[in-house]
Amino acid sequence: NAGVMQNPRHLVRRRGQEARLRCSPMKGHSHVYWYRQLPEEGLKFMVYLQKENIIDESGMPKERFSAEFPKEGPSILRIQQVVRGDSAAYFCASSPEHQASYEQYFGPGTRLTVT
Amino acid sequence: ELKVEQNPLFLSMQEGKNYTIYCNYSTTSDRLYWYRQDPGKSLESLFVLLSNGAVKQEGRLMASLDTKARLSTLHITAAVHDLSATYFCAVVTTSGTYKYIFGTGTRLKVLA
Numbered sequence: 488n489a490g491v492m493q494n495p496r497h498l499v500r501r502r503g504q505e506a507r508l509r510c511s512p513m514k515g516h517s518h519v520y521w522y523r524q525l526p527e528e529g530l531k532f533m534v535y536l537q538k539e540n541i542i543d544e545s546g547m548p549k550e551r552f553s554a555e556f557p558k559e560g561p562s563i564l565r566i567q568q569v570v571r572g573d574s575a576a577y578f579c580a581s582s583p584e585h586q587a588s589y590e591q592y593f594g595p596g597t598r599l600t601v602t
Numbered sequence: 603e604l605k606v607e608q609n610p611l612f613l614s615m616q617e618g619k620n621y622t623i624y625c626n627y628s629t630t631s632d633r634l635y636w637y638r639q640d641p642g643k644s645l646e647s648l649f650v651l652l653s654n655g656a657v658k659q660e661g662r663l664m665a666s667l668d669t670k671a672r673l674s675t676l677h678i679t680a681a682v683h684d685l686s687a688t689y690f691c692a693v694v695t696t697s698g699t700y701k702y703i704f705g706t707g708t709r710l711k712v713l714a
Contacts, residue, residue: 530690585700588632
């Protein structure tokens with residue numbers, strides 16, 4: 488059973504470009520969470536999605552960031568007009584149910600560098 | 603709002619020594635996780651602690667949970683160089699979205 492997959496693993500963008508980060512949850516998991524890790528910090532929650540629905544985006548910056556989890560295909564975190572401060576590692580996690588008793592399984596992360 | 607604090611933030615220790623990392627959290631939670639992260643890598647799950655008084659051990663690492671004190675500890679016994687990494691604790695919120703709240707991490711360096 489493959490784990491959570493993320494691609495690309497490394498992404499370099501110039502300021503003002505768009506970044507698209509993809510996350511394929513584990514098989515059978517329909518709940519996806521995105522976290523961001525700034526350098527030298529812990530992970531911080533960004534958004535929680537179920538298929539075709541954004542449930543909680545309280546951790547997402549109000550502008551330039553968006554997320555989706557379509558009926559078919561991976562979840563996508565999109566950052567428009569990237570700035571240097573967006574440089575970070577972005578991790579997604581998935582779980583089979585949205586319950587505190589179900590562990591979230593983390594992917595390998597996408598490291599975004601904005602030049 | 604649930605807050606998680608770890609200390610120390612940095613820890614440099616000699617091989618063979620023992621030390622403890624502390625994780626305090628501000629409100630009730632049902633479970634606490636410990637992770638290891640090597641530079642540029644993802645999180646490696648170490649322990650899941652589910653109840654008051656829970657203690658788990660794996661090799662030279664032992665984790666415990668005191669839900670009344672809202673405190674978890676990660677004890678390192680007879681450290682070896684391979685344990686050098688950053689260690690995070692994370693607590694799950696118990697209402698609304700079940701998001702993980704991570705501590706700031708403890709960067710451990712074990713000197714040969």
